[in-house]
Amino acid sequence: MDFSYSESELLFQTELRTWLEENLPEGWLDGNRNIPADNKGKGEFLRDWQRKLSEGGWAGISWPVEYGGRGATLIEEVIYEQEMARVKAPPVLNIIGTAMVGPTLLDIGTEEQKEKYVRKILNGEEIWCQGYSEPNAGSDLASLQTKAVKQGDKWIINGQKIWTSYAHLSDRCFLLARTENTGKKHEGITAFLVKMDQPGVETRGIRSINDQYDFNEVYLNDAVADDADIVGEVNNGWKVSLTLLSHERVGVARQTFRLQKQFDELVELAETLEKNGRPLILDPIVQQNLAIFRAKTKALLFSYYRHLTNSIRTGKPGPEGSMDKLASSELGQEMLAYAMSLQGAENTLWKEDALVDASWQRDYLRSFGYTIEGGTSEIQKNIVAERILGLPKDIKK
Amino acid sequence: MDFAFNEEQTMFQQTTRQYLQSKGDLAIPRNYMEGKQEILTQLWGGLAELGFMGINVPEQYGGIGLGHLSILPILEEMGRAVIPGPYPETVAFAIPLLNEFGTEEQKKRYLPDVASGKTKFTLAIIDDRKNQLKADLQGDNYVLNGAKILVAHAEFADLMIVAVRTGASNQDVSLLIVDHQLHAECQPVKSIDETRTLFTVSFSDFLVPKENLLGQESAGDQILKAGLNELTAAWSATMVGGMDRVVDMSAQYVKTREQFGQPVGRFQAVKHKVVDMLLALENARSLSYYASWTVENKAGDTFEAVSMAKSYNSEAFIRTANANIQNHGGMGFTWEFDCHLFLKRARSLENYLGSPQEHRENIAKESGWNKEKVLQYNK
Numbered sequence: 001m002d003f004s005y006s007e008s009e010l011l012f013q014t015e016l017r018t019w020l021e022e023n024l025p026e027g028w029l030d031g032n033r034n035i036p037a038d039n040k041g042k043g044e045f046l047r048d049w050q051r052k053l054s055e056g057g058w059a060g061i062s063w064p065v066e067y068g069g070r071g072a073t074l075i076e077e078v079i080y081e082q083e084m085a086r087v088k089a090p091p092v093l094n095i096i097g098t099a100m101v102g103p104t105l106l107d108i109g110t111e112e113q114k115e116k117y118v119r120k121i122l123n124g125e126e127i128w129c130q131g132y133s134e135p136n137a138g139s140d141l142a143s144l145q146t147k148a149v150k151q152g153d154k155w156i157i158n159g160q161k162i163w164t165s166y167a168h169l170s171d172r173c174f175l176l177a178r179t180e181n182t183g184k185k186h187e188g189i190t191a192f193l194v195k196m197d198q199p200g201v202e203t204r205g206i207r208s209i210n211d212q213y214d215f216n217e218v219y220l221n222d223a224v225a226d227d228a229d230i231v232g233e234v235n236n237g238w239k240v241s242l243t244l245l246s247h248e249r250v251g252v253a254r255q256t257f258r259l260q261k262q263f264d265e266l267v268e269l270a271e272t273l274e275k276n277g278r279p280l281i282l283d284p285i286v287q288q289n290l291a292i293f294r295a296k297t298k299a300l301l302f303s304y305y306r307h308l309t310n311s312i313r314t315g316k317p318g319p320e321g322s323m324d325k326l327a328s329s330e331l332g333q334e335m336l337a338y339a340m341s342l343q344g345a346e347n348t349l350w351k352e353d354a355l356v357d358a359s360w361q362r363d364y365l366r367s368f369g370y371t372i373e374g375g376t377s378e379i380q381k382n383i384v385a386e387r388i389l390g391l392p393k394d395i396k397k
Numbered sequence: 398m399d400f401a402f403n404e405e406q407t408m409f410q411q412t413t414r415q416y417l418q419s420k421g422d423l424a425i426p427r428n429y430m431e432g433k434q435e436i437l438t439q440l441w442g443g444l445a446e447l448g449f450m451g452i453n454v455p456e457q458y459g460g461i462g463l464g465h466l467s468i469l470p471i472l473e474e475m476g477r478a479v480i481p482g483p484y485p486e487t488v489a490f491a492i493p494l495l496n497e498f499g500t501e502e503q504k505k506r507y508l509p510d511v512a513s514g515k516t517k518f519t520l521a522i523i524d525d526r527k528n529q530l531k532a533d534l535q536g537d538n539y540v541l542n543g544a545k546i547l548v549a550h551a552e553f554a555d556l557m558i559v560a561v562r563t564g565a566s567n568q569d570v571s572l573l574i575v576d577h578q579l580h581a582e583c584q585p586v587k588s589i590d591e592t593r594t595l596f597t598v599s600f601s602d603f604l605v606p607k608e609n610l611l612g613q614e615s616a617g618d619q620i621l622k623a624g625l626n627e628l629t630a631a632w633s634a635t636m637v638g639g640m641d642r643v644v645d646m647s648a649q650y651v652k653t654r655e656q657f658g659q660p661v662g663r664f665q666a667v668k669h670k671v672v673d674m675l676l677a678l679e680n681a682r683s684l685s686y687y688a689s690w691t692v693e694n695k696a697g698d699t700f701e702a703v704s705m706a707k708s709y710n711s712e713a714f715i716r717t718a719n720a721n722i723q724n725h726g727g728m729g730f731t732w733e734f735d736c737h738l739f740l741k742r743a744r745s746l747e748n749y750l751g752s753p754q755e756h757r758e759n760i761a762k763e764s765g766w767n768k769e770k771v772l773q774y775n776k
């Protein structure tokens with residue numbers, strides 16, 4: 001048992017820190033973290049950043065070198081996520097590509113798919129979205145209705161996806177569609193890699209509670225895909241989608257480290273805000289609450305490391321990822337709620353009128369998505385109960 | 398980096414579990430509660446035979462010479478079976494303090510006997526409000542008058558480390574190794590946790606030889622702080638074991654108990670509660686491992702790490718032990734079923750060695766959320 005970094009790990013960390021100091025956008029480390037607000041400007045800004053990372057060798061940390069990755073260890077990948085959270089690096093626009101599609105293709109894609117897509121995921125040349133959810137298939141994903149039918153040598157896709165994050169900025173979609181209607185519902189699903197820029201695909205933005213247009217409806221009207229665009233085999237998409245979910249590791253790491261940063265900022269907030277001329281941080285009740293959050297954020301960090309140690313030892317990610325996801329999304333929500341409470345009567349002011357920094361209001365509202373996206377907390381609890389504790393499954397139809 | 402048990406720790410854990418099971422597992426605390434205190438003597442002998450009394454005793458005094466992380470798995474297992482006895486007090490308080498502050502004489506006199514299982518220690522640190530314990534140095538002896546309360550297992554321990562006032566000021570605290578079995582009066586008090594027998598120990602003109610002073614005179618506060626850190630980490634580890642057990646108990650029970658034609662564990666109100674228990678356990682385990690790691694490595698943040706573990710774990714232990722009773726329905730409310738053992742142990746540890754609130758005050762202090770820091774920040 002050893003909670004410290006080895007020499008080579010420390011070296012990796014220093015190298016990355018130096019690179020970040022030299023390459024983050026002008027003024028970023030001093031707190032001028034301005035990202036263009038409009039969709040187009042934001043997209044360009046984030047694509048540029050992704051390209052820079054990739055050119056510097058800082059994308060796809062644990063991916064094989066032959067596909068443009070760094071070939072580093074899992075621990076180094078974690079250090080990477082930790083450092084990125086520490087400097088509040090710009091968000092990864094291609095999060096779905098880098099966190100899920102890339103690793104899945106590396107795992108079970110054809111050689112041709114690896115060659116064609118993986119590099120472009122890393123350098124931000126092609127942005128990906130994930131077309132899973134539908135209006136009538138959310139938690140119960142296997143009841144999805146979007147259909148793909150083979151006509152000649154093409155697959156013709158019809159149906160509707162919803163909540164598709166960044167679809168409006170994406171070049172490709174990792175999409176699940178029904179290819180068989182007989183048998184059990186999760187047996188007739190196929191995973192396709194679908195080009196977004198084609199006449200049969202239309203996206204419409206959805207406004208979310210934090211006044212952003214990050215997710216979309218995606219309409220598929222005779223959209224077209226080839227045999228070569230199928231991941232795994234026809235009717236094997238459910239298994240493929242599970243592979244994809246098992247690659248959540250990176251996303252969960254990101255969330256865990258974001259929490260550490262969020263906690264530090266919460267303390268700064270309590271140091272900045274005053275009540276009756278005294279900084280809030282001196283209030284014993286505030287101190288008690290912060291101490292609880294401190295213990296919990298540390299606990300989640302160490303739990304994440306423990307689970308990582310397990311998957312390094314066994315060579316495969318375990319169901320503990322669901323625990324990490326569940327716990328970190330809930331805690332993130334709790335801390336942001338507390339940040340709102342600390343801001344007193346002016347806590348609802350936002351955008352340019354925000355009391356301290358509009359990101360508190362924005363992140364607070366955004367945090368409601370944490371416990372819904374990627375499988376709701378209730379669904380995660382079912383997974384943990386069934387796979388880790390062996391409790392009986394819900395009755396399903 | 399490696400955050401899980403190594404081979405040696407795993408071996409200690411498995412050996413302890415097998416040994417405790419061979420001795421009856423939860424029948425051990427049950428027997429003890431029913432007055433069959435010889436079970437404790439047997440248990441201690443067995444632990445010594447396994448070498449578990451000398452894990453952190455240096456080799457030249459008959460031990461194995463390992464550190465705190467090696468006793469961690471044993472402590473967890475003891476918590477899992479609500480084992481009575483002053484094991485944490487002996488291995489995570491007396492041994493480390495003797496190692497660090499004991500004279501060569503004292504080490505030779507006590508450590509080999511501790512390692513062989515002959516000598517058991519407890520500690521007496523809380524004064525009787527109305528009868529504070531004072532020690533006057535007269536010639537070669539300290540003369541003790543006054544009383545200590547809430548001393549665990551005074552009946553079973555051979556010696557105790559006692560914090561005494563040796564001067565006029567509040568800071569004049571010294572630690573003495575006291576053979577209370579001589580003629581101190583040990584009066585048991587009743588506690589809901591009958592697996593940890595508590596005593597009021599009264600001294601009147603009780604002589605303690607000067608050479609039994611542990612560390613410097615009036616340096617007791619500092620020494621105590623070091624010792625209590627390690628002891629608090631140890632008790633936090635036993636809580637992890639206790640929580641691990643109640644999660645297991647609940648999961649097992651709700652899988653087999655059927656109502657409305659199905660296992661009650663299928664109802665999400667029950668199922669999700671067990672998951673919440675598991676998540677609390679995960680947090681507690683992580684904080685406990687980290688605290689123990691800082692103790693063994695004398696890390697700069699030991700004090701805070703231990704306070705995080707103690708404040709979180711004691712509340713989480715109570716919460717999970719409560720939920721465990723609820724998950725068992727009427728059965729959980731019976732004396733016969735084991736649920737209450739964990740609840741009672743959790744309560745008796747809640748404020749022992751500092752309440753959760755006090756430990757959170759430590760976290761605040763260590764994090765620098767005090768005045769000076771803020772003034773600096775505003776400048």
Ligand SMILES: Cc1cc2nc3c(=O)[nH]c(=O)nc-3n(C[C@H](O)[C@H](O)[C@H](O)COP(=O)(O)OP(=O)(O)OC[C@H]3O[C@@H](n4cnc5c(N)ncnc54)[C@H](O)[C@@H]3O)c2cc1C
Nearest residue numbers: 130131132133138139163164165369372373374375376378
């Ligand atoms: C910010 C954000 C981004 C997203 N991005 C994407 C994306 O890029 N691609 C994509 O495909 N999807 C995306 N989603 C969709 C997300 O995966 C779904 O919203 C989620 O799976 C829940 O489905 P639903 O919205 O249909 O809710 P429902 O499944 O209808 O759930 C409603 C409520 O019922 C509960 N519930 C449902 N079933 C059970 C059960 N068995 N037991 C207990 N409770 C249950 C849920 O927990 C929830 O509280 C995103 C969602 C959000 C909020």
